Amino acid sequence: MSEGEMAQLMEEVEEKKKLIAIIRNKPWRMKRRLVLLREAQQFVDKFEGALGKGKGRKWYAYKVMMTKKWIKFQRDFENFRTACIPWERKIKEVESHFGSSVASYFIFLRWMYGMNLVLFGFTFGLVVIPEVLMGLPYGSIPRKTVPRPEQPTAQDYSVLMDFNGYCKYSVLFYGYYNDQRTIGLLKFRLPLSYLMVGIGTFGYSLMVVIRTMAKNADVGGGDGEEGEFTFAWKMFTSWDYLIGNAETADNKYASITTSFKESIVDEQENQKDENIHLRRFLRVLANFLITCSLGGSGYLIYFVVKRSQEFATRDDLSWYEKNELEIIMSLLGLVCPPLFETIAELEDYHPRIALKWQLGRIFALFLGNLYTFLFALFDEVNTKLLEEEGIKNASIWALKEYYANYSMMMNDSEATPPPMDPSDVIRGPCWETAVGIEFVKLTVSDIQVTYLTILIGDFARAVIVRFLNYCWCWDLEAGFPSYGEFDISGNVLGLVFNQGMIWMGAFFAPGLVGINVLRLLSSMYYQCWAVMATNVPHERVFKASKSNNFYMGLLLLILFLSLLPVVYTIMTLPPSFDCGPFSGKTKMFDVIMETIDLDLPAFMGTLFSYAANPGLIIPAVLLMVLAIYYLNSVSEAYQNSNMELKKKMQMARDEEKNRRNNTDSTNQVMKDLEDLLPNRSLAPPAPPEPEKKPEPEAKPTKTKPGAAGKGVNLQKDVALATPNPNARGPVRQPPGPRGPGPGPGPGQGRGRGRGPPPR
Amino acid sequence: MGNKQTTFTDEQLEAYQDCTFFTRKEVLSLHSRFRELAPHLVPLDYTNNPDIRVPLTLIVTMPELKENPFRDRIVETFSEDGQGNLSFNDFVDMFSALCETSPRELKNIYAFKIYDYNRDNFICKEDLTKTLNKLTKGELTPEEVTLVCDKAIEEADLDGDSKLSFADFENMISKAPDFLSNFHIRI
Numbered sequence A: 001m002s003e004g005e006m007a008q009l010m011e012e013v014e015e016k017k018k019l020i021a022i023i024r025n026k027p028w029r030m031k032r033r034l035v036l037l038r039e040a041q042q043f044v045d046k047f048e049g050a051l052g053k054g055k056g057r058k059w060y061a062y063k064v065m066m067t068k069k070w071i072k073f074q075r076d077f078e079n080f081r082t083a084c085i086p087w088e089r090k091i092k093e094v095e096s097h098f099g100s101s102v103a104s105y106f107i108f109l110r111w112m113y114g115m116n117l118v119l120f121g122f123t124f125g126l127v128v129i130p131e132v133l134m135g136l137p138y139g140s141i142p143r144k145t146v147p148r149p150e151q152p153t154a155q156d157y158s159v160l161m162d163f164n165g166y167c168k169y170s171v172l173f174y175g176y177y178n179d180q181r182t183i184g185l186l187k188f189r190l191p192l193s194y195l196m197v198g199i200g201t202f203g204y205s206l207m208v209v210i211r212t213m214a215k216n217a218d219v220g221g222g223d224g225e226e227g228e229f230t231f232a233w234k235m236f237t238s239w240d241y242l243i244g245n246a247e248t249a250d251n252k253y254a255s256i257t258t259s260f261k262e263s264i265v266d267e268q269e270n271q272k273d274e275n276i277h278l279r280r281f282l283r284v285l286a287n288f289l290i291t292c293s294l295g296g297s298g299y300l301i302y303f304v305v306k307r308s309q310e311f312a313t314r315d316d317l318s319w320y321e322k323n324e325l326e327i328i329m330s331l332l333g334l335v336c337p338p339l340f341e342t343i344a345e346l347e348d349y350h351p352r353i354a355l356k357w358q359l360g361r362i363f364a365l366f367l368g369n370l371y372t373f374l375f376a377l378f379d380e381v382n383t384k385l386l387e388e389e390g391i392k393n394a395s396i397w398a399l400k401e402y403y404a405n406y407s408m409m410m411n412d413s414e415a416t417p418p419p420m421d422p423s424d425v426i427r428g429p430c431w432e433t434a435v436g437i438e439f440v441k442l443t444v445s446d447i448q449v450t451y452l453t454i455l456i457g458d459f460a461r462a463v464i465v466r467f468l469n470y471c472w473c474w475d476l477e478a479g480f481p482s483y484g485e486f487d488i489s490g491n492v493l494g495l496v497f498n499q500g501m502i503w504m505g506a507f508f509a510p511g512l513v514g515i516n517v518l519r520l521l522s523s524m525y526y527q528c529w530a531v532m533a534t535n536v537p538h539e540r541v542f543k544a545s546k547s548n549n550f551y552m553g554l555l556l557l558i559l560f561l562s563l564l565p566v567v568y569t570i571m572t573l574p575p576s577f578d579c580g581p582f583s584g585k586t587k588m589f590d591v592i593m594e595t596i597d598l599d600l601p602a603f604m605g606t607l608f609s610y611a612a613n614p615g616l617i618i619p620a621v622l623l624m625v626l627a628i629y630y631l632n633s634v635s636e637a638y639q640n641s642n643m644e645l646k647k648k649m650q651m652a653r654d655e656e657k658n659r660r661n662n663t664d665s666t667n668q669v670m671k672d673l674e675d676l677l678p679n680r681s682l683a684p685p686a687p688p689e690p691e692k693k694p695e696p697e698a699k700p701t702k703t704k705p706g707a708a709g710k711g712v713n714l715q716k717d718v719a720l721a722t723p724n725p726n727a728r729g730p731v732r733q734p735p736g737p738r739g740p741g742p743g744p745g746p747g748q749g750r751g752r753g754r755g756p757p758p759r
Numbered sequence B: 001m002g003n004k005q006t007t008f009t010d011e012q013l014e015a016y017q018d019c020t021f022f023t024r025k026e027v028l029s030l031h032s033r034f035r036e037l038a039p040h041l042v043p044l045d046y047t048n049n050p051d052i053r054v055p056l057t058l059i060v061t062m063p064e065l066k067e068n069p070f071r072d073r074i075v076e077t078f079s080e081d082g083q084g085n086l087s088f089n090d091f092v093d094m095f096s097a098l099c100e101t102s103p104r105e106l107k108n109i110y111a112f113k114i115y116d117y118n119r120d121n122f123i124c125k126e127d128l129t130k131t132l133n134k135l136t137k138g139e140l141t142p143e144e145v146t147l148v149c150d151k152a153i154e155e156a157d158l159d160g161d162s163k164l165s166f167a168d169f170e171n172m173i174s175k176a177p178d179f180l181s182n183f184h185i186r187i
Helices: A003-025 A030-051 A057-084 A088-098 A100-134 A148-153 A157-161 A190-218 A230-237 A246-268 A276-313 A324-344 A351-410 A431-471 A488-505 A511-534 A549-572 A590-598 A602-611 A614-660 A668-676 B010-019 B024-037 B071-078 B088-097 B104-115 B125-136 B142-156 B166-173
Strands: none
Touching: A003 A030, A003 B010, A030 B010, A030 B088, A057 B024, A088 A100, A088 A246, A088 A511, A100 A190, A100 A488, A100 A511, A190 A488, A190 A549, A190 A590, A230 A246, A230 B125, A230 B142, A230 B166, A246 B125, A246 B142, A276 A324, A276 A351, A324 A351, A324 A431, A351 A431, A351 A488, A351 A549, A431 A488, A431 A511, A488 A511, A488 A549, A590 A602, B010 B024, B024 B088, B071 B088, B071 B104, B088 B104, B104 B166, B125 B142, B142 B166
């Protein structure tokens, strides 16, 4: 075989391989696909061997075999992965009863669960297990022992619920970990691992969130303006194909009909802007009120944190006073969103826009609360740091005193005294554990409030409406209060913020990730049950944005915001002197310096010191800025060319319409061009020429430039249904007998009210 | 990975995995769903590709389809004879095209086919009228129906022939924010 033939053959083989890879995307009948697949596979098998003749044959055959094995391995792995995805049945049930938007919350919850499971694996496997297996046991050193004054109460339930006592001195919190550089036979470097896992948590989360965003962006809806295709979209995209339940379907029919009627009314009436000034004033007023409440809530939190610092010095606290901070924060998260919604009634926006405003405000509320909480917490940390100085001195004195007492008692200054009992050593305040405890308490109270809200707000309400309806004057199911609807955006935001707290707190309390995994697991089952038993499908559904990336974008933002405090802590704050894996160092990241100095070969140390040179970092930053600028201008150029193409399409469409209607072109450019043509009436009459109108090409081939370039050959492939067996050419068949006439109105006798939720 | 099933040969399963968006387990579960519809008709052993078709009336009793106003059209579109009788290949094809991982371009094409009632490769006014009546269960007055259909054609028709060709339809539907999440059946 000649070189040319070989090259051609190789090309064909590549083509066949490509076909095999994308055959599932082709709009063909399954039979045709199977036949073509088999042909392509046979071709590839036959000629791939032949191509390997001559030099390099063995290597080529080896490469081919490895590729095949790799593809097989990937396929098996995919199969395994899909088999492991939990809760498919549950989500399908929710989808068929409530539609795709409610189910999207549960899909998001499942995704979060997966991410947290991986983080839990890292933390548990690389930090907790080594400390438990290879580190010193409980009670051996001061930081791992409950101090003597606390010992009598250390096992009390109320103390444990506050995460003091035995909880505080356990693997759950930062303070338990020892600062030994290497532990056990394997010389496992625990402090380094702790720091790396802390940073790796953020790195992994970032990677996963961005990857999901990129995947979602591919299927994003593009940039159609609101109202460009109102009726067409309502007609073709309003039915939710996931619905499988008769009541939900009835609801959906009713809501689609209402939506059509509304659009028709909007179309027929010209919307007069009544009194734009009043509307503007109301909107300004509403925004002012909301800003006031946001400010008020921020101040309230600050005040409560200050009060909790006072309480910390007292001992006789009631249950409310001990948990005041968490209760207030959760209550604010519960009370403010409905408040915002009520104030937003003043604004009179389109529901989709109103939803966006609402989400923005809730976001601002949660963010403000979180950061106020953090600032107040940092105040506390600073106080503790000052305290530490005093305690350091005190503990050295106490040790000296202990030795002095001992030698006095033994009358022998030569003998070495046994080390002081660990529970007697004076302890520093260990601010990291305190911060960890705060985050854990906040998370736990958040869980409790969420579950209680569902129990009372949804379940109790449903029970009351259902059973009190028999003996009440008005129809509780149709009027007030009726059954609750599932609040998608509130729940999603709650989930996002909970995750933000976990990210912030995981560094100070490694056990927090485990608690979160349990929370998400139980939340899935609990909320699935609650939604099926106590909620009814929405009347009107408005999605917050065109793609799922809105909530992912929020998650990304929260990730960055939770990264900041942790990085600040690692870089700036000095670790406690007697607890945690970094005790004794001036800054937490000194661990890395130590590792580079002691564990890595010498040249790596010099390499890193060069890399950290500002002379290298500043050009790198400049390069990145330039790259961003370049990508920005490229994307702007694409947008411009998009606009041009759109304009062209619009022009062509207008031209067609006008030509059909035999009116003058309304396009100014065309008009000008026509004016420039010679005036026919002034020219001598020309001989009649044969009217040779070129046969108008069949309409389908007049596809516009952009449309046919998507790898779909319109002419050949959009021919799925066999040619209409009853048709003769383009004549449409007479309308067949209608099905059973339009049935009785949806949900007879129920009107706007909805029946009891599906069982 | 137990190889204990005798419904399909391994080559058949690999071929299905190449031609659809399903994994091996999903293909097998699809076969059992298909069999459930007509156990006396559909054999357990598919290794020699029997040509059995399940009629339309049985397929639309599936819970995923029974509430869908377009169920007849969906099944007819994917059937080879145009009457709605699906062989197993068509059955798998249908659910693969409508599944979550199916790409937008594929869904556009099938959506166009489904809404084209008279199969002339155009969505004309009668097709729109039928679609609308199915969606609203006849609750709108005839004038309202005419108005909506006219408006829809006016919005989406680019080449001015008062019916929607595939290019018109695709241009309109690719910008719709809800299309992908709504035009999806989970099996």
